[in-house]
Amino acid sequence: MLDLAALTRIGFLTLPNHSMIACANALEALRMANYVAEAELYSWRIITLDGTPAPASNGLTLSPTVALGEAGPFDLLLVCGGIDIRHAAPPHLADALRRLARRGTALGALCTGSFVLAEAGLLDFHRCAVHWENLSSIREEFPEVEFVEEAFVIDRDRLTCTGGIAPLEMMLALIEAKGGRALADKVSEQFIVDPAGRRPREKTAARPRPALPDPTLARAVRMMEAAIERPPGIATIAKRLDVTTRHLERLFQRHLKITPAAYHLGLRLERARELLRLSPLPVTDVGLACGFQSAAHFSTAYARRFGRPPSRERRGSASRGAATERTNAT
Incomplete structure (x- = not known):
């Protein structure tokens, strides 16, 4: 069983047109955990396929970056997806991800990054979350994967989530596993997220639904x-x-x-x-x-x-x- 508390060295593989808000929410949760705990609980690196900063869907980039093949060891690699994901992930990426899985690296995805893991066969017979807009198409394409309408899912050594603020919720689960609920609540408070008002994290709905009074x-x-x-x-x-x-x-x-x-x-x-x-x-x-x-x-x-x-x-x-x-x- 995956020890969430042991996931302390985290790589963010930013693909072209990735979702900046999804990536930033996940990364900032780790930074805030270090700040609140007054200790370096987490370290992270921004990774791209070739070491050149990859533009997000809003045109901005994160740096400094390192090429995937030179990133060094990490406990968890998060594939950061966004729009036009089919054109953002080259075929050789699947081989690199499968090699990491064989070495025991936990793999995860933000937003549409789940598509990349699914295409590599790394989500077969796992529960998985993906942005609600992509649920219909991805379910048809990968019947071996159990796609669910939840904000995030941690199934064994696969961690997947939708976009928006869902990565923050997923990182809070990691922070709670390492530092307890009190630390996770302090991180939430720093981001003006009411800890008492949060729904159980694993039950948060992924798809916005109209308010229906009846x-x-x-x-x-x-x-x-x-x-x-x-x-x-x-x-x-x-x-x-x-x-x-x-x-x-x-x-x-x-x-x-x-x-x-x-x-x-x-x-x-x-x-x-x-x-x-x-x-x-x-x-x-x-x-x-x-x-x-x-x-x-x-x-x-x-x-x-x-x-x-x-x-x-x-x-x-x-x-x-x-x-x-x-x-x-x-």
């Missing part, structure tokens, strides 16, 4: 979200909730100003757009994964909602990726 409506929405590939009829949902179809329709109209069927269709189309933009699945497979048995129906519904057919969405996504590559090369 519990029946909330359950209906959760059922719809869980049934994208094989959408049940509205009558079936109402029966499972032990309400009438008319009552369910009134709840949707009162609180969301939309019919249940239209809301569910919207969820399926939004999921389809995520898959078209973030996964390599063929357009036909995307339609099937989102509950459309007919390619023509999928294309018509998609174009009606987004103003262009799914095939053009896929071409547009490829163009955006190529443009990002050209920008990074200049």
Whole structure:
């Protein structure tokens, strides 16, 4: 079993277009732990593939940096991802990460860095967190990985989290393991995070959800979200909730100003757009994964909602990726 308290030498592998807020939240938690404890509990290095500072998605860079092959020993390597992750990680990175795993180095990921570990086969049969926007596409691509909607997950020697402030929460778990809850609370207070108001860290939700005042409506929405590939009829949902179809329709109209069927269709189309933009699945497979048995129906519904057919969405996504590559090369 991984000893979290032993993870004191930490490397931050910053890939091009990484999320600055995710990386900074994790790094600053370690710095603050040293400051509050008045001792060097943690050390860290900013690592890049070639030693040259990698620009974050906001255009800024962290330095000084060291090349991955020259970084020296560390207890935990965190892969810092962000936008356009498929173009940020070269094929040889997977081999380097597998070598580190064989040596017993704990591996983790911030934001979309989980994709890099999954592609290297280093998350197979592990629970894993990733930014909620990427959940749909990555689940389709890596069925051996148990992706969960939690802010962060520590499963054996794999530590993964979503973006934003989730890395801070994950680092607080490490700090608590080493210095106790009192030290973690002092770090939280320094960042104006109320320790008493934090939810249990392992239960923090990863995906933002709309506030739904009616519990029946909330359950209906959760059922719809869980049934994208094989959408049940509205009558079936109402029966499972032990309400009438008319009552369910009134709840949707009162609180969301939309019919249940239209809301569910919207969820399926939004999921389809995520898959078209973030996964390599063929357009036909995307339609099937989102509950459309007919390619023509999928294309018509998609174009009606987004103003262009799914095939053009896929071409547009490829163009955006190529443009990002050209920008990074200049």
